[in-house]
Every structure is written in C-alpha cells, then in structure tokens.
Amino acid sequence: MKKLFTFWRRKDQPHNPSSHLPVGRVSTHHPTQPGYNLRDKDLKKLHKAVSVGDLEKVKEYLQLKKHDVNIRDRKYSAFRRFISGQTPPLNFRVITPLHLACANGYSNIVSLLIEKNCKINVCDSEKRSPLTKAVQCAKEDCAAVLLSHGADPNLADLDGNTALHYAVCGQSISLVEKLLEHKANLEDQNKDGYTPLLLAITENNAKMVDYLLKRGADVNASDKNQR
Structure with missing residues (x-):
C-alpha cells in the first residue's frame, strides 16, 4: 500500500466529524453542529410541529390536507430568485419537513411522512x-428508515x-455498513478528490x-493533488 498523508489533531482538541471534511470542512454556516439553524418566523406550521417532534400535531396537519407533505420553509420563494451558481446564505435553507425530522432524529415522523x-x-x-x-447528524434510525x-x-x-463521506467522518462503522448494504459507492470522490x-x-x-479495505476500498486512491 502506498504511503498516504494524514492530518493530526492535538489530544486536547475536541473532535468534530464535519471539521475534517476536505471540502467546506468548517462551514461558516454550521461551525459547531450539523443540524439546521432555524428561526421560528421562517417555519410554517408543519415545519414547527416536526422540529419539536410533535407526531400528533404532524398527523393533524397532514389529515387536514391543507399542508403539503413536501412543503418548503418560508425562505423557499426567496431562494428561487437567488442568483444561480452561488452558494446560498444561511437563511436560505429551503428545507422540507423530512429534512427536519431526519436532522432531529424523529424516525417516527420520518416513517409518517414517507x-x-x-x-x-x-x-x-x-x-x-x-x-x-440523517447521516451527517448521526441519526441512524432515520437513515435506516x-x-x-x-x-x-x-x-x-x-x-x-x-452520505458515506459523512458516515466515515462521523466514525460510524454501523452507518457505513448500512449504506454499503444499500449500494453506496465506496469510490465516490468529493470535490477535493x-x-x-x-x-x-x-x-x-x-x-x-x-473496515473499508475489507469491504474493497481502493488502496491506491488519491486526492486531486495525487497524495
């Protein structure tokens, strides 16, 4: 196996899985946690119910049929007008109820929405x-559903x-295993290769x-700088 470079962190440095993603590793959008940073005024009723895990309220809203199960947050219309090709700012998350349920680990709501x-x-x-x-936020039950x-x-x-990149950075072999069982590609490269x-x-x-080597990962893989 050819020698591959490594990054080392001090023993007293707290581990942040997403901080070691080669691309956007410490996002200014999410400096400390991988979930969504939301403002109440940007959320519609269904989003609010999902965000707090209120299954009964979610059921109520969906039964009324006044709430689209795929509804976006209030920033979606503004986002659609955002200039194409630019990275959207923090308040343009345009998330669905399913995204919120997954980020917060509400697998029962994930099942209901599906x-x-x-x-x-x-x-x-x-x-x-x-x-x-779900994988980025280490919500394994949601990922499994x-x-x-x-x-x-x-x-x-x-x-x-x-998702496999995030599972690896989250150091979750069980999530990696689940993803591979469902045909996740071991050799996908991100923008840094x-x-x-x-x-x-x-x-x-x-x-x-x-574990990855045992599952067949390419031992000769290199990033875009051929390291």
Whole structure:
C-alpha cells in the first residue's frame, strides 16, 4: 500500500466529524453542529410541529390536507430568485419537513411522512438529501428508515460529499455498513478528490480504514493533488 498523508489533531482538541471534511470542512454556516439553524418566523406550521417532534400535531396537519407533505420553509420563494451558481446564505435553507425530522432524529415522523408519499430524495439548498442529513447528524434510525424505502445513498452535496463521506467522518462503522448494504459507492470522490477511505485516513481512524479495505476500498486512491 502506498504511503498516504494524514492530518493530526492535538489530544486536547475536541473532535468534530464535519471539521475534517476536505471540502467546506468548517462551514461558516454550521461551525459547531450539523443540524439546521432555524428561526421560528421562517417555519410554517408543519415545519414547527416536526422540529419539536410533535407526531400528533404532524398527523393533524397532514389529515387536514391543507399542508403539503413536501412543503418548503418560508425562505423557499426567496431562494428561487437567488442568483444561480452561488452558494446560498444561511437563511436560505429551503428545507422540507423530512429534512427536519431526519436532522432531529424523529424516525417516527420520518416513517409518517414517507407513508404520506413525501419525496425521499429531495435536496436542500446545499444539495443534501434527507438521508445525507440523517447521516451527517448521526441519526441512524432515520437513515435506516430512509434506506429501507429506497433512498439514494449516492447523492452528492455541493461539496461532492455523499452520505458515506459523512458516515466515515462521523466514525460510524454501523452507518457505513448500512449504506454499503444499500449500494453506496465506496469510490465516490468529493470535490477535493477524497474517497471515504482517504477521509478515514485523515481522521487517523484505523478501525474505519481496516473496515473499508475489507469491504474493497481502493488502496491506491488519491486526492486531486495525487497524495
């Protein structure tokens, strides 16, 4: 196996999985946590109910049929007018109830929304699908529900990271295993050319590296700088 570079962090430095993503690793949008930073006034009633995990209220709103199961937050109309090709600012999240449920770990609401025929592979303004968000936020139960209903594990966000990249950076072998069971691509590269294996190496995560190699990850993978 060829020698691959590693990044080291001090022992007293707190671990932040998303901080080691090669592209957008410490996002100014999410400096400390991977969930959504929301303002109450930007949320519609269904979003509010989902955000606090109120299953009965979510059921009530959906039964009234006045609330679209795929409804976006109040910033969506503004986002549609945003100049194409630019990274949207913080308040343009354009998220669905399913994204919110996944980010907060409400698997019961995820199941309900899917039962009501919500779109499973819809993306937010950072091109993150509900599955990607569930994995990024380490909500394994939500990820399992989505995968069992056909969620695509290979959708890439604006930085080219897939759910598998986030699972590796989150150091969750169980999530990686679930994704691979549902045909996640081991060799997908993000915009810096990092495969999941290269990310595991930058994290100095020997167990993850060993697991990925056993699952067939390319030992000769290199990033865009051929390292």
